[in-house]
Amino acid sequence: MRKICVIGVGYVGLVTGTCFADLGNQVVCLDIAEDKIEKLKRGEMPIYEPGLEELVARNVTAQRLHFTTKYQEAVPNADFIFIAVGTPSGVDGEADLKYVRMAAESIAETLTHYAIIIDKSTVPVGTGDSVAEILIERGKKPGVDFDVVSNPEFLREGSAVYDFMQPDRVVLGATNPDAADKVAQLYLPLRCPIMITDLRTAEMIKYASNAFLATRISFINEIATICEKLGADIKEVAAGMGMDKRIGRAFLDAGVGFGGSCFPKATRLFLS
Ligand SMILES: NC(=O)c1ccc[n+]([C@@H]2O[C@H](COP(=O)([O-])OP(=O)(O)OC[C@H]3O[C@@H](n4cnc5c(N)ncnc54)[C@H](O)[C@@H]3O)[C@@H](O)[C@H]2O)c1
16 A cells, blocks of 8 residues: 655645545645644544545545644654645746745655655646655655656546546656656556656646647637627637647636636746
8 A cells, every 4th residue: 555645635636646545545734724634633624525525534434534733743654745835826926935935945854764755736847847846945855855856737627537547648757767657557456557757758748738638619709709800700719710620629718718727827938
């Protein structure tokens, strides 16, 4: 049984931790928000996601899923440490990495044996190297005490459990390919394509994917405006375009635009 710690029990952290527990791993989910952890311990869910409440209950009962606020309890026992803290947009729209840095510092202070640190938060290219630097500055040796792997998350709110359990692909980027291979083992039960790259390439795949999807939404909205002026039907235009296999139908629904936690950060990066 593999021992996993997930840091940050938000949307991504709770789904990740619960799904890994359901795959038979021993998981501790850690958050600094004490009220959130207390509620989870009482069986109250901080978010609504179809199927998640039942999955949490099942794995808590099976004693594969635990919740804590203490790094000392979670980190020393873990072989895999997922960072899934928030990376909100900062003052200029870029990702604010203060929570990722805080998590890396706390890991460095409590790490007692080799562990793989896996970044699941959506972060700009180069963040994996910065996480490694934080550990090195605190006396930890890469390849001996830790390795860093980037494992970007592509799940959608509303179908997060399904997306975790049936992903189109899992992307793993690492400086040390052995570390990426070990993380790949965690995903083997899902029988999905697993792509292993270097650290920065994995980080870029996430940002480029978000920017591409945001571009499709912006594009179809522009086409909708032109349709309105010219008397064409945008729904049929999108349907007709989407039947072309080179284009596809997804993300061609005209609407109010895009938002959420990921698309704005990605587009901002490519504009800068
Ligand atoms: N929500 C989505 O649909 C989605 C999808 C893909 C990727 N992402 C990315 O995943 C990351 C997490 O997103 P989310 O929606 O789960 O965030 P969230 O804001 O819901 O949760 C983040 C959690 O991290 C905790 N936290 C902050 N600092 C901490 C620390 N030092 N130690 C422990 N816990 C700490 C917070 O208390 C909070 O509970 C972000 O980078 C986001 O962009 C989100």
